[in-house]
Amino acid sequence: MNIFPVIPGYRVEKKIGESQVADVYLGVQEHLEQRVVIKVLEPDLFQDKALAERFFKEAKKTGQFSHPNIATILEAGEANGTHYIVMEYLPESLRDRINHKFGIGEYKLLESAKIPEGYTFLHLLKEVAQALEYAHRQGFIHQDITPGNIRFREDGTAVVTGFFISNVIDSPETLKRKGIVFNSPYYISPEQALKKHPDSSSDIYSLGVVFYEMLTGRVPYDAEEPIAIENQHIMKPVPQLPESLSSYQELLERMMAKNKEERLASASQLLQTLDELIYNLPENGREAISELEIPREQRSPYREEQNQIKRKYKPIKGEGKMRMNIDKEELLRTLLNPRIALPVIAVVVIIVVLLVILSPSPDSAGGTPVAKQQALEEKDRQYQYKFQLAQRFFDSGNFQKAREKLKEAEQFKKTPETKELADKIALKISQKKDHNAFKKALADGAAAALEDYLKQFPSGLHVKEVEEKIAALKEEEKKREAEMQRLLASSIKLRSQYKDLAVAEVRAMLKKYGFYEKYYHESGDFKNHYQLKTIKNDPVVYDYATGLMWHQSGSPSYMGIIKAKLWVADLNKDQYAGYSDWRLPTLDEAVSLLENTVNRSGLYIDAVFSQEQRFIWTGDTFEKNKGWAIDFFGGDANKVNFSDVVYVRPVRSLK
CATH class of the missing domain: 3.10.100 (Mannose-Binding Protein A; Chain A)
Incomplete structure (x- = not known):
């Protein structure tokens, strides 16, 4: 007979998973008869009183998260010494879909699984990046981005789970003392492997590992021991994708750069890059997530249908390629090897001599008319590139992104065309705010909400319509009040004095x-x-x-x-x-x-x-x-x- 934890207000039905940090159960919220997931955290974690206090503090913070791509925490509490988290039920994960695509195991996609038409790997990355960008702004680093922590709602929306647990645990050192390994070594960032403090770029690295697995069906680094996998994250270069998937190589290298200085530093930077890639993606070149639904007998790791992306992301001149940052201690040990050191030193000496001979004199560097002309041309090219991006975002209706790109273009130069576009963007943003405020007031349905719209937009696009709606509502209210007063006048008189009743x-x-x-x-x-x-x-x-x-x-x-x-x-x-x-x-x-x-x-x-x-x-x-x-x-x-x-x-x- 299974013995399940007793959680007030919930009926635990079965155990559906476990880790070294928590046991996971499928439950039902008794009041609403709604399915939920209940995570019961390891009791050993809460022998420390400070950690127990942190549990409730972080529960309050993450419970206030409001983002479509972050799983909703319904409740977090403690009952009879059991610390638990209740969250929305998300039956399918990215791990399930990857396994289905590459024929790993016998998993079958849920019949309710929905994948929007034209939805690509890049769109999925964007949804996860949006969740990370929101959480990072709240001061939360996930620290454990894996395919299992990316799940899907019935409408197909990608949702990130696990923020709560990663921030309840006060530090990796605490876990080590308790003999618990929190992060999966397959998705750990180099700085986490080196036991350094993670930041937003650490989550970007882990998402890059997930991206590689989405494309290939396997993790980039593997070994029999976790320490060996961690060393590969620190030392090994970013793996090369097959030629059929080479369009994604540049993005992968920017996400998985070993050196944090060369990596995309934030989810905001990743979102900007993804927007540009998605915008430039040709209609016949979409690596669709719907590939996850292909019949098993037709599946192979790299199907020809996956090789359609023709355009490769080309960074602006000067951004350069991502370079692998080899661990300095390892490099030093290599150079101290006599068999290697002498040839290397000889090559270095030759290069230095050539640089001295061939390098231009100070008078000729940067100050010549040719150099100045090249600098002006480069500045103009950068301006044209940024301005065209701004124009594209404007044409597609993404006015906030258009404003961002236009500001970047104006850093190179301001022209009549930038002013004209800036005015157009400002007008569109104002109109969009106006329309959104109108829709919100209309959805509220109350006269007070509509009156607030008039205060905010006295010359707005919907003033006449709102004024007519307010007048109609007030007339309805008058009629309703008159009817209520009629009913009140004929209401039944009940005893209001207390008495002793048998x-x-x-x-x-x-x-x-x-x-x-x-x-x-x-x-x-x-x-x-x-x-x-x-x-x-x-x-x-x-x-x-x-x-x-x-x-x-x-x-x-x-x-x-x-x-x-x-x-x-x-x-x-x-x-x-x-x-x-x-x-x-x-x-x-x-x-x-x-x-x-x-x-x-x-x-x-x-x-x-x-x-x-x-x-x-x-x-x-x-x-x-x-x-x-x-x-x-x-x-x-x-x-x-x-x-x-x-x-x-x-x-x-x-x-």
Whole structure:
């Protein structure tokens, strides 16, 4: 029999994975019946009190992440000594798709897997880079980018997971002391292999390794021992792709450069490079991710269909090729070998002599008309290149990127055409902001949101439409308010004075017109008329059928009758929603909230109210020494001791 961890609010179904840091389970969020992934972290990690505190600190930070390409953390907590993370369920990973493409194992893609038309390896890299760029701006370095940590939603969106764990663990040294290897040696950066502090470029290197595996189906470096793999990351050059994939070699070298100074330093730089590559990609030259769906019998590591990219990324003159930075100690050991050192020294001497002989004099270097002309031509070429990029991005509708490229062009020179394009870009960006603000206000649907649009864009593109919409909303509000006032005028008057009630009296009240019928309604067609409102930032629920205003959320916790009355007194002291006449409801008033059928939460109360308060106090008593409470879970009334703990939902009269 499997023994699964007990996580409050979740039903653990099965174990789906494990690592040295956490066990991974498939679970169900009981309240919403929604599938989730639950990661239970190793207990040994939290023997250190500081690490336990860091767990909750990082949980709060990463829980606030809001990015379409970063997995959503639903909850992180601790129960009975078990530290856990709950996140959205993402059943398929890049590892699964790579295995499927290259015929590794028997994995079959999910039927729900969606791959957008024209979606290339570069588009996938861009989605991951967008996630990294967002996280890096928040101060988070992932440190463990692998195909397993890149997953997919049902709509095909690539999502990065694992930020939380990598930042909960305070340092690699902590893991080493506990005998845990956090990073996979296959995807580790040279600086991580050298036990140096990782930064944003370390994530770029690891993503470069993943990119190589996406293209070839294998990792660039392999060995029997992790230390041997780490040494290859430090010493071995960036592997050459097959000729059929050579279009990607330049990008791969920029991502996997051994020397951090020669590597793409940030996700922002990677995104800029990818945008330029994707823009220049010919329509018939797309290495599509949809290749991951080819029939197995047709698969081979380098299919001819993968060899279609004709255009190779060509960097601006002066950027140069990426060079391998060989470890200095290794180079020194090599040069100290007599069999190697003498020939090398001889060659170096010859080169130095030739450089001295052939080098121009100081007077002739850089100051000649020819050199100046070359510098001007180079400056003009750089300007033309950047300006054309800006124009292309503008034509494609990417106005922010067009502005960036135009600023780069203006570093070389400013011309009437740069000013003209700058004005066009500014206008388009303004119009886009205008349109986005309009769509947001329209989606909100409230008059206040539309009025905010008018304040922000008094001469905007949609002013007339917004003014007409506001007028229509206000007219609707007038009609609705008139109807509510009509209902309020004819509302049922319920007992508001507390009294001592016998059991038989309460039972007769509840069952007079049917098991869940409202006792005060004889015709059988009574219906509440609820309206949720926010007054002074406090949510309340109007019921125009009974003439009552209810506290929408109720008390945050259970409490005895004395504490309940004190809590209501504090509401009045603070003037919740602007009123100071809140009170406990009578049983008559509380029964009016009971519905004939249960809602999705399994309660006999309308979903307009908070669903946490399953039992609420009334002000009525039983034999003077007990109280009456309404049970929304059972749809009934119960007598309770004054010392029992029950929720509170205060009420006040509207008339």
